[in-house]
Amino acid sequence: MHIMEGFLPAEWCAFWYALAIPVLIYGAWKTKKEIERDPKAKSLLAVSLGFIFVLSALKLPSVTGSCSHPTGTGVAVVLFGPSVTAFLSSIALLYQALLLAHGGLTTLGANTVSMGIVGPFFGFIAYKALKKFNLTAAFFSAAAVADFMTYVVTSLQLALAFPASPGMEGVMFSAIRFLGIFAVTQIPLAIIEAFIAVLLLRSIRTYSPEVISA
Amino acid sequence: MRPNKILLLVLPVALIALSGAQEWKGTDDIAEGAIAELSPDYKPWFSPIFEPTGELEGLFFSVQAAIGGFLIGYFLGKHDRES
Numbered sequence: 001m002h003i004m005e006g007f008l009p010a011e012w013c014a015f016w017y018a019l020a021i022p023v024l025i026y027g028a029w030k031t032k033k034e035i036e037r038d039p040k041a042k043s044l045l046a047v048s049l050g051f052i053f054v055l056s057a058l059k060l061p062s063v064t065g066s067c068s069h070p071t072g073t074g075v076a077v078v079l080f081g082p083s084v085t086a087f088l089s090s091i092a093l094l095y096q097a098l099l100l101a102h103g104g105l106t107t108l109g110a111n112t113v114s115m116g117i118v119g120p121f122f123g124f125i126a127y128k129a130l131k132k133f134n135l136t137a138a139f140f141s142a143a144a145v146a147d148f149m150t151y152v153v154t155s156l157q158l159a160l161a162f163p164a165s166p167g168m169e170g171v172m173f174s175a176i177r178f179l180g181i182f183a184v185t186q187i188p189l190a191i192i193e194a195f196i197a198v199l200l201l202r203s204i205r206t207y208s209p210e211v212i213s214a
Numbered sequence: 215m216r217p218n219k220i221l222l223l224v225l226p227v228a229l230i231a232l233s234g235a236q237e238w239k240g241t242d243d244i245a246e247g248a249i250a251e252l253s254p255d256y257k258p259w260f261s262p263i264f265e266p267t268g269e270l271e272g273l274f275f276s277v278q279a280a281i282g283g284f285l286i287g288y289f290l291g292k293h294d295r296e297s
Contacts, residue, residue: 002242006258007249043289050289053282057275059240068241072282092278099274101262102242158245162252174252181244199222200286207293 002069002096002111003154005104012161017109020086023117027087034080041080044204044211048076049088051200055193056092056115062185070193071150074143075200077120078127079211089116110157119150135205135212136198143197147190151182 008016034041055072062068072092076085090112096102103111123146130138155178163170164177205212249256266274 004242004246004258005262006260007246009256010259043293046285046289050282050285053285054279055282057279057282059275066239066241066244095278097262098264099266100271100278101265104260104262106260158249162249162256164252177248177252178245181248182241185241196222196225199225203222203290207290 002093002103003107003157005097005101005106007104008107008110008157008161010106012157013106013109015109016107016113016157020090020109020112020117023083023086024090024112027083027085031080031084031087034084040208044079044208045084045088047200047204048079048085049091051075051197052088052092053095055196056096060189060192062188064185066181066185068151068182068185068189070189071115071119071147072193072197073115073120073146073150074123074139074194074197075204077124077146078139078142078197078201079204082117082121082124085120086112086116089120111154114153114157115150118153119148120146122146122149136202139198139201140194144190144194147193148183148186151186152179155179155182 031045034045052072052075055070057069059067059069071089073085073089076088090108093103093108093111093115097104097108097111123142123144126145127138127142130141156175158178159171159175162174164173201212
């Protein structure tokens with residue numbers, strides 16, 4: 001879902017940075033609070049970050065004949081909510097922008113908004129909606145929805161920057177084009193990611209049931 | 215070891231084995247092509263400060279996964295040792 005370095009017009013880079021930065025600041029502050037409140041949170045933050053690192057390092061082939069990355073944000077969002085997830089995601093995105101030329105510094109704001117903020121936010125809503133009924137289903141949905149919505153957002157970001165023709169119609173046309181590239185490929189990957197996230201979250205729950213309030 | 219934990223170990227390995235399919239094109243690259251079609255005049259205005267060669271790219275991806283794996287293993291294991 002990485003928008004490549006230089007592949008967003010400067011005004012869009014600025015726009016997405018402006019959205020991402022306040023959330024990142026709040027997320028960093030909240031991460032600090034979590035650690036102060038409960039030193040044990042440090043371990044779980046590390047595990048959440050680890051999960052994002054592992055999953056977003058995987059390049060998986062999909063049914064469409066192309067391959068893409070899972071995002072790994074499902075665990076963080078279940079344990080700590082969207083703003084901390086945004087902060088943790090930006091660490092992984094920065095690593096990939098600097099060392100792998102995956103994504104970029106100019107597009108870091110846009111990529112943080114998709115992978116760190118909006119995707120996980122939808123995952124969080126799915127988790128909240130389902131956790132009363134079935135915790136496993138809630139874990140699964142949180143991870144799958146966060147992953148899938150990340151790529152929907154990327155598609156929309158690209159469509160807004162590169163409309164096929166001026167006006168809303170052009171944006172729609174481009175959106176369908178980019179969704180065809182990203183979203184379809186992502187469905188099987190989101191499901192695979194969700195299975196792994198469920199396993200990890202369930203083991204975390206057996207270790208420390210108190211961190212996941214049912 | 216409960217079956218859950220074994221799965222937790224086996225699944226990622228299976229995934230990494232699968233991901234060896236190098237000829238599959240990345241969606242990022244396909245999107246780049248789509249941008250070139252939709253806005254033929256668009257020129258990327260910034261390029262990566264550092265771009266790894268193929269070998270190095272593999273290395274950095276592995277290091278990223280290794281850091282992640284270490285964080286998960288160390289902190290879950292720490293919890294195990296303490297309880």
